[in-house]
Amino acid sequence: MISFKDITFIYDGRPLMSHFSETIHAGxxxxxxxxxxxxxxxxLNSIAGLVRPDNGEVWVNGQLLTGDTITEIRRLTAWVPQEFTLPYDRVEEWIFAPFRLRQNRNKAPSVHMVLDIFELLGLEQEVYAKRLIEISGGQRQRVMIxxxxxxxxxxxxxxxxxxxxxxxxxxxLIAFLRSCKNMTMLAVSHDDRFIHAFDRYIKIG
Known part of the structure; x- marks a missing residue:
């Protein structure tokens, strides 16, 4: 569960968002x-601990997000930014890099599992063996997901x-994400198909 309580962000001396409160329930x-x-x-970035609200609180699974709890909260979350740079040469290397971390080693997928998800996302199997400079932005986006x-x-x-x-x-992508029944998802989108495909949407501004 994610709870935003009276959140305010200020940018260049003006409120970017004021007194926002909302709860996203588990699943x-x-x-x-x-x-x-x-x-x-x-x-969205505030949940990942990349920015902090000027006022208000962010709660994740019953924990108030603070400097003391951010590490534990990050263990609960996976974040897919809109833009990202990658220090890897090949797609295969990129895919398995997070699973070399101690906390993720027991989750390392087989190549077969990776390719199964590629198929569900409409990614050709050949993408797995390519260099990152050889794949498109849309392919990168789906590999990251x-x-x-x-x-x-x-x-x-x-x-x-x-x-x-x-x-x-x-x-x-919509069908794939909807099939992840137990995962709580919070997305930012301007795409009408995506907005109306999920349980509900929150309009801001």
């Missing part, structure tokens, strides 16, 4: 939507997950 899949510049991605789901965290955060996808890929 719920919720999309945050609204005009650009209203603090949607900032709100595959990794996040394979990490099997209880909470998945998605920032504009369809921004580089065509309509067919969007439909496959």
């Amino acid at each position: 719920e899949k919720v999309v945050i939507c609204g005009a650009s510049g209203t603090g949607k991605s900032t709100l 595959a990794i996040a789901v394979l990490l099997n965290k209880s909470i998945l955060l998605l920032d504009e997950p369809t921004s580089a996808l065509d309509p067919d890929a969007i439909e496959k």
Whole structure:
């Protein structure tokens, strides 16, 4: 469960978001939507501990997010940003890098599991063996989502997950994410198909 309690973000001396309160229940899949510049991605980033609200509290699974609890909360969450740079050369290397960390070693998937998810997301098996510079932005986006789901965290955060996808890929992504029944998801999106595909949406601004 994720709870935002009276959240305010201030940017350049002005409120980006004021007195926002909302609860996302365990297993719920919720999309945050609204005009650009209203603090949607900032709100998502606050759960990952990348930004802190100027006022208010963020609670994750009964824990108040603070400097003392952020490490534990990050163990519960997988985060897929809209833009990212990667220090890897090959897709295979990128996929398995998180599973070399001690806390994730027992979750390491087989190659077969990875390729099964690739198929569900509409990714060709050949992508697995390619260099990162050889794959498109939409393919990178879906590989990142595959990794996040394979990490099997209880909470998945998605920032504009369809921004580089065509309509067919969007439909496959929606079906795949909806099949992850026990995972709590909070996404930011401007895509109407994505917004209306999940349990509910929260409009900001």
